[in-house]
Every structure is written in structure tokens, then in C-alpha cells.
Amino acid sequence: MDDSRIIKTEYSEEMQKSFIDYAMSVIIARALPDVRDGLKPVQRRTLYDMYELGIRYDRPYRKSARIVGDTMGKYHPHGDSSIYDALVVMTQDFKRGLPLVDGHGNFGNIEGDGAAAMRYTEARLQRVTQEAFLGDLDKDVVDFVPNFDETEKEPSVLPVKIPNFLVNGSEGIAVGMATSTPPHNLGEVIDAMKACMQNDAITTGELMRYIKGPDFPTGGIVTNKDDLLQIYETGTGKIKVRGKVEFEKQKSGKINVVITEIPYPMIGMNIAKFLSDVAALVETKKTVDVTDISNQSSKEGIRIVIELRKDADAENFVNLLYKKTRLEDTFGVNMLAICDGRPEIMGLKEVLKANLDFQFQIATRKYNNLLAKELDRKEVQEGLIKACNVIDLIIEILRGSRDRNMAKACLVEGKTAGIKFKSRESRIMAEQLAFTEKQANAILEMRLYKLIGLEIEALIKEHDDTMANIYRYEDILERRDSMAQVIVNELDSYKKAYARKRRTVIENAREAVYKEKEIEETDVVFLMDRFGYAKTVDLAVYERNKEAADAESRFVFPCKNTGKxxxxxxxxxxxxxxxxxxxxxxxxxxxxxxxxxxxYNSEKEEIICITSQTELNLRQVVFVTAQSMVKLVNGGEFDVSKRTVAATKLGEDDSVVSVMPILERNSIVLQTKEGYFLKFPLEEIPEKKKNALGVRGMKLGVRDAVEQVYYIQNTVETFIEYKGKQISLNKLKTAKRDGKGTRIKA
Incomplete structure (x- = not known):
């Protein structure tokens, strides 16, 4: 291999450069929208491809698969799923304040059901998309760039006439950054843009007279109105959104809580999650007011009905939903967009200013191009009018010329050499002709019917219209006020045609406060069988079934229903x-x-003891481990708020063998696997903290370990069966702690 072709470089530098290139590619070319048109590249390319295919709002739908395939083949080589997902979202009126694509077929729903496969669905452009997003593409108002393989041209940005970045919002995750902009009301955004146009020094607070806040397509209630100014000034923050709840009183006196609007973040599978969360509140006895819950949502809108008991406090129950479910949720705002080729977090005024500058930019290019076309038209029209006045001379020139070039040279430069004229006066007049190139071509291509009187009058009228257009375009280009008025007129027309009433309510709501009902404290009995199934029963129920309960249960003890x-x-x-x-x-x-x-995980650990917190508070707890470490711990140390804590410190490869809350027992007996028994007074076990290791209870052989622990009273004889023998533990010799003990053979 030729060593001259090997490039040697520092690995860290190459990795850094490659990663930055990759990150910028994702940021600029995939994940983030451009502030000017509010579109990500995949959305822009899909809409442009539909425009190129002629799938207009007033033409038949076309298969989504055709749109996706054409977009992928020409402009977006990143997989069909990303293109189809973008197409689907642009059709969904519950995700977008202003849907850009008109979908025909199953394009999913607000409850999270996905769209049908692209081979089944059809789509076409919405009218607003065609008019406000793509209408001026043929007027050379934006730059076109080569596609990925340089075989096609695509627009670098669409000439969008409305602040789509605000109207439809955006969500996207790039590398090291993400964008999250809520949708807004089209009419309010247009009014704010007009106000920004009239006053460059307008503040964010003044703009919020027009834009009250986000306007989510799902409605709902924004509850932190006072935070919005800070959010719109910085471009970041958190918006709290609640669902809309109504109360319906039934003939029976029961009250139904009906949710008619959901928070925007609840779109999709979170509706099912909400239903399961309400069911969980019932199962865990957080509420006992619910008798039934049903999702009656349809194409007409959201309707989730929760039936409550007759004596339920509906207001308090709704506050519980706000606190414990996603009926109150947070929308994180991060208004990040591509501005001047770089990602930037922008406040409300900066977004409107960027859109305003873009409107003036595309309007300038549009009217410059229109003016150039009108000037060309004016030149041709003036040539034709002039030609009509000397039409006899022109006909004489044409009849006397050998070819087109000879006739054209006469019309443009007055060259008469080689042309046969009927008279000397005609030659002299021909030598004075001075048409332009364009005028000469138009004259040579003019049809004879144009010489009819009415056609000449129409030509003169057309010239007058052209001159009026020229004066108008020059005025628009020379005076910013005139251009501003043109932009305002367009914005007003879009507002009139496509604006709708605000759906989301903006207010300062009090924080939801849920008052838990006082639970009457009663005595119950905890039961757990040998299979690990637990329950509690009333004390009287236990007393009636005491014999069966004691026989069938591994753990049985009384406790309070309010305890732990x-x-x-x-x-x-x-x-x-x-x-x-x-x-x-x-x-x-x-x-x-x-x-x-x-x-508790039954696969990794074994239950040694279960008792009530109340009992522990009154007692000391003895811990004994397999390696014969013992200690006493005050039961109050286990009155903790966390669900799981370390109850004791263990040595390596050690495990707990016995945990016993003690009150009256006098002695303890440790039994090992090899048959050694050691009996000693409990007083010899020192009291330690729960995170202490403890002291040695007895000396063990190399492979021996504590297997059983017995607690006995000196006045009550206790028998055990060991290897077929009945052994009285009281008759064992009382020794000192940390002894070897006595071995009992079979």
C-alpha cells in the first residue's frame, strides 16, 4: 500500500472535529426549525415536493407513499418513516394550530392511535399552505440550493407569509440541545406582528397585549399567567396547563366529573395513562369517591366521565386529579431555532423581528422581479404601439428583406442595404428606425390579427396597466411604508380567512390543594401466608377465624390501619x-x-421478620447473623419515612438469620449447622446503632454458621426437636457470650 495516501492525525482532534461536524449536521439539517418559515428540513422538503407534484388543495388526493417516496428520492435521504411521520403530524389538528396538509384516511387520533400505513392514506396541500407558504415560490423570492446528490434544486427556506414558528410551534431533539415552542393563535400573532411593524421599540410586555399566551389546539387552561412575560422575554421557562373540567349533576344526586379538554402534553398514550392513574388512586385507596370511569371521547371532542358517589366533594376530587395525575401538566418552553445559520434561543420579540425582516426581504425580491418583468413588458408594448403607427413601412421592409436578420438589422440599426423599397422616402424613413432588440423580436413575431383596431386599443390599455404597475412597484420598493402596507394587507387577508377563536384560557389559578379525608383509626390484623400473600382483616373477623388464621399464616399480628x-x-x-x-x-x-x-424482592432476599411499627417503638430488637454477629437496637430507630433503608450493617458474605423484638425473654440460644448450641443471657448483648456491625455471639468452626436462634424464658421450659431428639433448651448450660457452645450429636 502507498504510504503517501495515509493521513496521520491526532485521534482526539479527529474525533472532536468529526463529532462537531455530525452535531452541526443534526442541528442545522434535521432537528431544528428555521425561525423564518418555522419548518424543519423534512417538513419543508415534503411540502415543496407536494407543490412540485401539483398536489394542490383543489386537486385530487394522492397516495402518501407516492409523496414519501418522491421526497426521499429527491430531497430527503433519511428514511421513509421520518418523512411519513412529519407528513402525519402536519395533518393532525390536535397537534398543530394550523394544519398544513389535508389528510384523507386514518392519520391517527388524539388518544395515541397511530396513522395507517402510507400505502393506505392520501394527502394534498391545505389551501393556507398553498397560499401563505408556497404562493411566491415562482417569483424567485428565496434561494434554491442543490439537493443531496446535486441532481435537483430545493428551496433553502419557504417564502412563508405568517410567523409559522409561533403559530404551529415546534418540538425537536438535536445533539446537546432541544427545541420546544408552544403553538399560538394565528390572529393574535398577526396582530402582534403588525404592532411590531408600527413600533420598532415595542416591548415584550406590550406585545403580550396581542399575544395573551400559548393557544393549544387541545384547549385547556394555562394557570401561571404571571410567568409568561419572563418566558417570552427569555425564550425559556415552564408553562403549567390544566385540563378543563365540568360538573354534571345526575337525577340520582350523584355528580359526574367530565373532562372536556386535556392539557397539550397529554396528547397520545398519556390519555390511557391518565385513566390508569385514576384507577390506581382507587385501588390504593387514595380516593373512595369514584364509582365508575369511562372514556366517551369521539370525533366531536374529548369527553372523559368520572362518576362519583352521592356524598363526594367534587371540587376536592378534581384537586386530587390535578395533584396526582397529568390532568395538570407542565409544558417546557425552549424557543430554539435556526437564525442566520446558527441555533439561537429567541424571545417573543426576536422571533417576530426575524419574521418581519424575512417578510421585507422576500417582498423586496418579489417586487424587484415583478418590476423587471413589467419593465420588459413596457419595452415590448411601446415597440408594438410604435410599430402600429408605421405598419406600412414595416410591411415594406419585411417584403423587401431576404431573411429575418436583414429585417431585424433594419428595425434595430436602420440598416437598409439589400432591402428593396418602393420609394426613396420609405428608405429614408427606414434608416431612422431604432427599435430595441426585444421590440424588434416582438414585431417580427407579431401576428396580423394584432392590427385590428380593437386589438390595438387593448394593447394601449395593457400598456396603461403596465405603467400603473411600474409606478406601484417602484413606490413599494422606494418607500418602506408602502411595502409595510402591502405586508399588512396580506396578513389581514390570512387572518380573515384562517384565524379562529382562542381555545386556551390564560389565567392565574391557585395551586390545587387536596384535603385528605380523616381516616378513622381502627385495629386490624395483618396476615401473610407461606406463599407471601398479605392482607389485613378486622379484629373481630380474626377472632372468629383465629385457629385457621394461625395455622395458615406465616406472620400474624395486630396493628392500626393508620400505621406501618x-x-x-x-x-x-x-x-x-x-x-x-x-x-x-x-x-x-x-x-x-x-x-x-x-x-422487597423475593428473588434476591428472604423475609426474616415482619412486625408493626408500633410494636417496634416499644421494644428492643435483637439481630443475629449467620457469622454469629449479634446486637441490640432500640426499636425507635426503625421509625423511618423512606420505604427502604439498611436495618443493619453486614460483613462480607454474611446474612441476617434472626430479627426479634424482645420484651420479656431472658436468654438466647444460638444453634449452628454442625450442631453446636450456645445459651447465654440477653443482657450480654450490647445495644448498638442500626448501622453498626455488632459483636460476636459465639465462636464458629471454619465452615460452620448460625442456623437457628431461640429466645427462652427461664421460668417456662422450651422444647425443640433436633435430629429426632427432644431437647429442653432450658437445661442447656448457661455460658458466656462468645463461647464455642456444646455440640449435640444425633
Missing amino acids: ICLFTSSGQLHTIKVMDIPYGRFRDKGVPIDNISN
Whole structure:
């Protein structure tokens, strides 16, 4: 291989350069909209391709697959899904304040159902898109650039006549930055743009007399009106949006909470999430007011009905929805767009100013081009009018010339050599002719019927119209006020044709405050079977089924329904569970797995002890580990707010064998796997903090470990069965802690 073709470079420098190139490509050419037309490249290319294909608003729909394929092949080589997704969004009136594409077929819905495949759907341009976005493309008002393979030309920006960046908003994620701009009301934005045109020094606060705030296509209520000024000045901030709720009283006296408008961020699958969140509030007993919930939304609009009990506080329940579900949500504003070829966060005034400058720029190019065409037309018209006055001489020149070039030379330069004239006077008159090139060509191509009297009159009238257009265009180009008036007139026409009433309410709403109902404290009994299914039952129910409950349950103890359960595991963790989160019901109810209502993981740890927080507060807790580490901990240390904390510190490869809240027991007996028993008084175990390691309870052999722990009272004889033998633990010799113990053989 030729070494001269190998380029040696620093790896870090090459990576830095390559990544910056990639990042800028994503930022400029894919993810962010241009502030001038408010469109991302994929949107701009799709609309331009539809314009090129002639899929106008007043023509038949065309298959979406045709549009996508043509756009991908000519302008956007980034995959058909990205193009079709952009096309779909431009048709959805629940995502865009001003849809740009007219879709025919299934283009998805507000509840998150996706569009049908592109081979089934059809589309065409909306009228507003054709008029306000693409109308002046044929007047050379924007620059055209080569496409990706330089076989076609595409516009670098569309000549959009309205501030689309604000009207439709935008969302996009680039590399290291993202854009998120809410949609606004077309009529308000146009009024603000006109005000900005009349007063260069206008402030953001003054602009907000026209633009009250975002106008989401889903409606809703913006609740932080006072924050909007800061958001529009900086281009960043958070807008709080609530859904619109109505109350319907039924004949039975029950009240239905009806959601008729949802927050903009709830579009899509979040509606299903909202329904499941409401169901979860019922299941977890956060509310007991709901009797039924149904989604009755249709093409006519959103209608989510929540039926409440007769004595329910509907206002308080709605506040619960605001606090615990996405019925109140936040829209993060980051008005980032491409301005002058670079990404920039822009405030409201900067966006309007950029759009205004763009309007004057495209208007200047438009009327310069129109003026040039009218001047060309004027030159030709004046030549034809002049020719009509000497038509007999021109006919004589044409009849006497050998070819076109000879006749043209006579008309332009007065050259008469070689031309046969009927008289000397005709030659003299011909020598005085001085038509321009364009006029001469027009005369030579003129048809005879143009010599009819009425046609000559029409030509003169056409010339008068041309002169009027020239005076008008020159006035527009020379006087900024005249150009401004033209732009204002266009904006007014778009406002009249396409503006609609505001949907979103802007106000300063009080923060939602939910008052939880006072729960009457009662005694219940916690039951958990050997399979890990937990429940609580009324104390009286337990008393009636005490024998069966004790026999079938691994853990049984009384507690308060307002209290907490403490679950200690072999890994040294403490998991707390609110009693209210545990299913309460009948004795024969199955309950729920303890894993489902706590952070306990049955695959990684084993339950050692479960007890109530109330009991722990009154006692000391003994911890014993497999490596024979023991300690006493004050039960109050386990009164914690977190759902999971470390209950004890463990050595390497150690695990908890026993956790016991003690009150009256006098002695402890440790039993190892190899059959060693050590009995010693509980007083010898020191009290430690819960995050301490503890002290050694007994000396173990190399492969031995503590297997069982027994707590006995000196006055009550306790028997166990060990390897077929009945052993009285009370008769074991009482020794000191940290002894080896006595081995009992089979």
C-alpha cells in the first residue's frame, strides 16, 4: 500500500472535529426549525415536493407513499418513516394550530392511535399552505440550493407569509440541545406582528397585549399567567396547563366529573395513562369517591366521565386529579431555532423581528422581479404601439428583406442595404428606425390579427396597466411604508380567512390543594401466608377465624390501619409498608404478594421478620447473623419515612438469620449447622446503632454458621426437636457470650 495516501492525525482532534461536524449536521439539517418559515428540513422538503407534484388543495388526493417516496428520492435521504411521520403530524389538528396538509384516511387520533400505513392514506396541500407558504415560490423570492446528490434544486427556506414558528410551534431533539415552542393563535400573532411593524421599540410586555399566551389546539387552561412575560422575554421557562373540567349533576344526586379538554402534553398514550392513574388512586385507596370511569371521547371532542358517589366533594376530587395525575401538566418552553445559520434561543420579540425582516426581504425580491418583468413588458408594448403607427413601412421592409436578420438589422440599426423599397422616402424613413432588440423580436413575431383596431386599443390599455404597475412597484420598493402596507394587507387577508377563536384560557389559578379525608383509626390484623400473600382483616373477623388464621399464616399480628409494617430481610434491609396500602377485606380473600406493595424482592432476599411499627417503638430488637454477629437496637430507630433503608450493617458474605423484638425473654440460644448450641443471657448483648456491625455471639468452626436462634424464658421450659431428639433448651448450660457452645450429636 502507498504510504503517501495515509493521513496521520491526532485521534482526539479527529474525533472532536468529526463529532462537531455530525452535531452541526443534526442541528442545522434535521432537528431544528428555521425561525423564518418555522419548518424543519423534512417538513419543508415534503411540502415543496407536494407543490412540485401539483398536489394542490383543489386537486385530487394522492397516495402518501407516492409523496414519501418522491421526497426521499429527491430531497430527503433519511428514511421513509421520518418523512411519513412529519407528513402525519402536519395533518393532525390536535397537534398543530394550523394544519398544513389535508389528510384523507386514518392519520391517527388524539388518544395515541397511530396513522395507517402510507400505502393506505392520501394527502394534498391545505389551501393556507398553498397560499401563505408556497404562493411566491415562482417569483424567485428565496434561494434554491442543490439537493443531496446535486441532481435537483430545493428551496433553502419557504417564502412563508405568517410567523409559522409561533403559530404551529415546534418540538425537536438535536445533539446537546432541544427545541420546544408552544403553538399560538394565528390572529393574535398577526396582530402582534403588525404592532411590531408600527413600533420598532415595542416591548415584550406590550406585545403580550396581542399575544395573551400559548393557544393549544387541545384547549385547556394555562394557570401561571404571571410567568409568561419572563418566558417570552427569555425564550425559556415552564408553562403549567390544566385540563378543563365540568360538573354534571345526575337525577340520582350523584355528580359526574367530565373532562372536556386535556392539557397539550397529554396528547397520545398519556390519555390511557391518565385513566390508569385514576384507577390506581382507587385501588390504593387514595380516593373512595369514584364509582365508575369511562372514556366517551369521539370525533366531536374529548369527553372523559368520572362518576362519583352521592356524598363526594367534587371540587376536592378534581384537586386530587390535578395533584396526582397529568390532568395538570407542565409544558417546557425552549424557543430554539435556526437564525442566520446558527441555533439561537429567541424571545417573543426576536422571533417576530426575524419574521418581519424575512417578510421585507422576500417582498423586496418579489417586487424587484415583478418590476423587471413589467419593465420588459413596457419595452415590448411601446415597440408594438410604435410599430402600429408605421405598419406600412414595416410591411415594406419585411417584403423587401431576404431573411429575418436583414429585417431585424433594419428595425434595430436602420440598416437598409439589400432591402428593396418602393420609394426613396420609405428608405429614408427606414434608416431612422431604432427599435430595441426585444421590440424588434416582438414585431417580427407579431401576428396580423394584432392590427385590428380593437386589438390595438387593448394593447394601449395593457400598456396603461403596465405603467400603473411600474409606478406601484417602484413606490413599494422606494418607500418602506408602502411595502409595510402591502405586508399588512396580506396578513389581514390570512387572518380573515384562517384565524379562529382562542381555545386556551390564560389565567392565574391557585395551586390545587387536596384535603385528605380523616381516616378513622381502627385495629386490624395483618396476615401473610407461606406463599407471601398479605392482607389485613378486622379484629373481630380474626377472632372468629383465629385457629385457621394461625395455622395458615406465616406472620400474624395486630396493628392500626393508620400505621406501618416493618419487613426485615436476610440482606439486612428494612422495607416499610403503609397498612392502608395492604388489601383489607374478608378472611378468605387471597390478598396480594408482598413484593407488589413494597420494595422487597423475593428473588434476591428472604423475609426474616415482619412486625408493626408500633410494636417496634416499644421494644428492643435483637439481630443475629449467620457469622454469629449479634446486637441490640432500640426499636425507635426503625421509625423511618423512606420505604427502604439498611436495618443493619453486614460483613462480607454474611446474612441476617434472626430479627426479634424482645420484651420479656431472658436468654438466647444460638444453634449452628454442625450442631453446636450456645445459651447465654440477653443482657450480654450490647445495644448498638442500626448501622453498626455488632459483636460476636459465639465462636464458629471454619465452615460452620448460625442456623437457628431461640429466645427462652427461664421460668417456662422450651422444647425443640433436633435430629429426632427432644431437647429442653432450658437445661442447656448457661455460658458466656462468645463461647464455642456444646455440640449435640444425633
